[in-house]
Amino acid sequence: xxxxxxxxxxxxxPPPQLMRxxxxxxxxxxxxxxxxxxxxxxxxxxxxxRRTGRTLRVPVCLHDVDGQTLVFTERPWRRNFAGGAPVTxxxxxxxxxxxxxxxxxxxxxxxxxxxxxxxxxxxxSNSG
Numbered sequence: 033x034x035x036x037x038x039x040x041x042x043x044x045x046p047p048p049q050l051m052r053x054x055x056x057x058x059x060x061x062x063x064x065x066x067x068x069x070x071x072x073x074x075x076x077x078x079x080x081x082r083r084t085g086r087t088l089r090v091p092v093c094l095h096d097v098d099g100q101t102l103v104f105t106e107r108p109w110r111r112n113f114a115g116g117a118p119v120t121x122x123x124x125x126x127x128x129x130x131x132x133x134x135x136x137x138x139x140x141x142x143x144x145x146x147x148x149x150x151x152x153x154x155x156x157s158n159s160g
Contacts, residue, residue: 045107058091062122069125077103078120079132082112094123102135110134 045051062068062076075094080087092103101121113119113134121128 045105055091059089062091065125068122071124075121075123077132078122079112079117081109082117088112094121 046054058074059076062071062074073093073095074091076089076091078087078089088109090107090109092105095102095104111134113132116131116133119130119132121130
């Protein structure tokens with residue numbers, strides 16, 4: 033992908049009930065060296081909750097964007113990284129420690145009002 037190309041990311045996570053059933057299995061697979069190294073885009077992030085102090089282990093999809101590893105989510109746990117926080121990432125059987133930072137995306141642009149959709153000619157007057 034060239035630097036001028038952009039990719040839209042559409043978040044569509046499975047239902048939370050399904051994730052509660054599947055995530056324990058996914059966590060185990062991702063931390064198993066022989067199985068985890070075969071999975072390319074999935075990773076496991078481990079961090080401490082800022083309010084509870086509990087250690088959280090969350091399976092995520094990792095994206096390489098311009099040499100940076102990014103995770104896209106709307107889940108509330110993302111707020112643990114506001115201002116930066118220590119994180120452990122398990123990816124392809126390798127464990128790395130570092131610091132993660134929450135980057136808030138700008139709000140999505142709203143679709144133009146239907147009266148502004150025509151851009152091929154001068155604005156029309158609605159007076160009749």
